[in-house]
Amino acid sequence: MTNSSILTSALQAKISTAIESAGGWLGFDAFMALALYQPGLGYYANASPKFGLMPAGVNGFKGGGSDFVTAPELSPHFGQTLARQAAQALQATGTTEVWEFGAGSGALAQQVLDTLGEQVARYTIVDLSSSLRERQGERLAAHAAKVAWATGLPARMRGVVLGNEVLDAMPVKLLARLNGAWHERGVVLHEGRFTYADTPTELRPPLEVPGHHDYVTEIHPQAEGFVRTLADRLEAGAVFLLDYGFPEHEYYHPQRSMGTVMCHRAHRVDADALADVGEKDITAHVNFTGIALAGQEAGLEVLGYTSQGRFLLNCGLLDGLENASLSERSRVQKLVQEHEMGELFKVMAFGAKNSPEWRPLGFSAGDRTHTL
Numbered sequence: 001m002t003n004s005s006i007l008t009s010a011l012q013a014k015i016s017t018a019i020e021s022a023g024g025w026l027g028f029d030a031f032m033a034l035a036l037y038q039p040g041l042g043y044y045a046n047a048s049p050k051f052g053l054m055p056a057g058v059n060g061f062k063g064g065g066s067d068f069v070t071a072p073e074l075s076p077h078f079g080q081t082l083a084r085q086a087a088q089a090l091q092a093t094g095t096t097e098v099w100e101f102g103a104g105s106g107a108l109a110q111q112v113l114d115t116l117g118e119q120v121a122r123y124t125i126v127d128l129s130s131s132l133r134e135r136q137g138e139r140l141a142a143h144a145a146k147v148a149w150a151t152g153l154p155a156r157m158r159g160v161v162l163g164n165e166v167l168d169a170m171p172v173k174l175l176a177r178l179n180g181a182w183h184e185r186g187v188v189l190h191e192g193r194f195t196y197a198d199t200p201t202e203l204r205p206p207l208e209v210p211g212h213h214d215y216v217t218e219i220h221p222q223a224e225g226f227v228r229t230l231a232d233r234l235e236a237g238a239v240f241l242l243d244y245g246f247p248e249h250e251y252y253h254p255q256r257s258m259g260t261v262m263c264h265r266a267h268r269v270d271a272d273a274l275a276d277v278g279e280k281d282i283t284a285h286v287n288f289t290g291i292a293l294a295g296q297e298a299g300l301e302v303l304g305y306t307s308q309g310r311f312l313l314n315c316g317l318l319d320g321l322e323n324a325s326l327s328e329r330s331r332v333q334k335l336v337q338e339h340e341m342g343e344l345f346k347v348m349a350f351g352a353k354n355s356p357e358w359r360p361l362g363f364s365a366g367d368r369t370h371t372l
Contacts, residue, residue, distance in 0.1 A: 011041040011278040012194075019189055025197055028273075029171040029222065031187045035277045036169065037128055043278050044169070047131045069267070070165050071242075071308075071341060072107035075331040079111020081317045082162070082240070085362050086112060087119055089160045089238040092358040093351075096121040097159030097237075102166040103127055106136035112162070113143045122159075124148045153233050161230060161239040167291065168243050168283040170226065172218040174259065175203055180212055187274065194274040206290060207252045216259040217252060218284045224294035231298030231353070238360070239300070239350040242308060245286030246346075247372050252287075260285035288348055289372045300350040304363030305372060308335065309342025311362040 015034050019026045036042045071078040086098060096119070103109050103125040113123055123146050127133050133149050140147050174185035176198050183198035209215055230239055245251070251260075263270050265280035273282045292302050306314075312335055321329060336342040349360050363369075 007041055007046055008276060008278050011035070011038055014038055014041060015187075015194070015277065016189055019187060025186045025188050025199060027184060027186045028174040028196075031194075032171040032273070032282055035273070035282055036171070038278075039130075041278055043281055044129045044132065046278060048279070070104060070107075071335055071345075072111060072164065073105060074334060074341075075328065076107075076111050077317060077321070077328075077332050078312070078335055079108045080115045081312050081315045082108070082164075082242075083112045083115035084315045085240065085311075085360060086160045086162065087116055088361050089240075090116075090119060093160070093237045093355060095159045095237045097157075098123045099126065099157060099159055099161045100124070101126045101161070101163040102169065103136055104132065104165075106139035108162070108164055109136065109147070110139055110143070113140070113146065120146060122146055122148060124150055126150045126153065153229060155233065156235050157233050158236045160237050161234065163239070163241045163243075165243055167220075167223045167226070167241060167286045168245070169281070170220070170223040172220050172222070172261070172284045173203065174261070175201070175205060175217055175219060177209065177215040179214070185216070194277070196274070205252050206287070207248055209252050209254055211254045213254070213257060215254070215257045217256070218259055218261065218287075220284075220287055220290055223286065224290055227291055227294045227300070227350075228298040230350075231295055231300045234300075234352045236355065237352050238303065238355070239295075239352075240360075240362075241291070241348045241350075242311075242345060243286045244344045244346070245288050247368075248287050248289035251285065251289075286346075288346055291348060292369075292372050295350045299353040301353075301355065302369055302372075303349040303351050303360050304367050305346065305348045305369045306363055306366050307343050307368070308345035308347055309338065310366035311347040312336055314362045314364045314366070 015031060018034060034042060036044050039045050090096060098120050100109055109123060109125060113120060125136060128151055176183045176185045178198060182201055182204060184201040184203055185196055185198050187194050188197040205217055205219060261273055261284045263273055263280045263282050288305060296302060321332060334340040347362060
């Protein structure tokens, strides 16, 4: 057996045990948590390559390949531009620390640290994956005196919080409306294979979905709980969350009847989250209205919400690109073009409780908070 097969078999055994312990039915959120984060076995907890521009075997690419690319791997101008916003936020809130959640390859941290220099006294990465923390440490060796790692939030924190593609990787609950009745979708074992099974539930989407057709969607208690925890712990500072998603009137549109859960492997997308567990990413789009309400109810102030393209342009993404190569300019365009990352990806910012009044640079034009 290959190392990949051994890991998958071990993870399947762990999940099978969890299903049996739960009485034969395991909620999808619990399944997703194990598939992604089971220590040493889950997708984000094992040593397989994940982040990069190319899958294995493409154009002679060597080095193990990757499953998907995030904005910091696409272009260093992403992190350099986000750093401008972070610099303004640090000054406006009187703080000197940056906290990054789910730092992936460490590319964003490197770009922000290289750009901000002495404006940052400490850069703390919160990441559950020991293999990713090791890779981040190697990449950030030049900034070792400033970088620290944590596996959870402290009781109190101050500074600017960054989360790029963090919310989409948080486990979601699946809801299915079948013949007019709502069910929670979970995972069972059937003839040795994982399969979906539905059970009646009192849970509902935050909006009533018009129509009587069958409908599958997600709710996001863990992502919303994460924002509430940030609100409780953040004494001073600001939060910037970048991810793909929609406001809830788009998220729960009657035509979005198959939900948004999807998987990524070798730069390809599929919808079968129950196959090849541990070997591919599982994500769901973000309901940004729910995130905004969770933050507000916990005491945070929504400072802005807009598309990634508008946010980056407001922060000066195009400054200094006059002498960039055609290849680099092409990658930068992908960050802002509507048919690439510019429109699907959104940016939301929060201010800590009792923060001084200020307006983030990234929302100086095109703020969409009113659409939430």
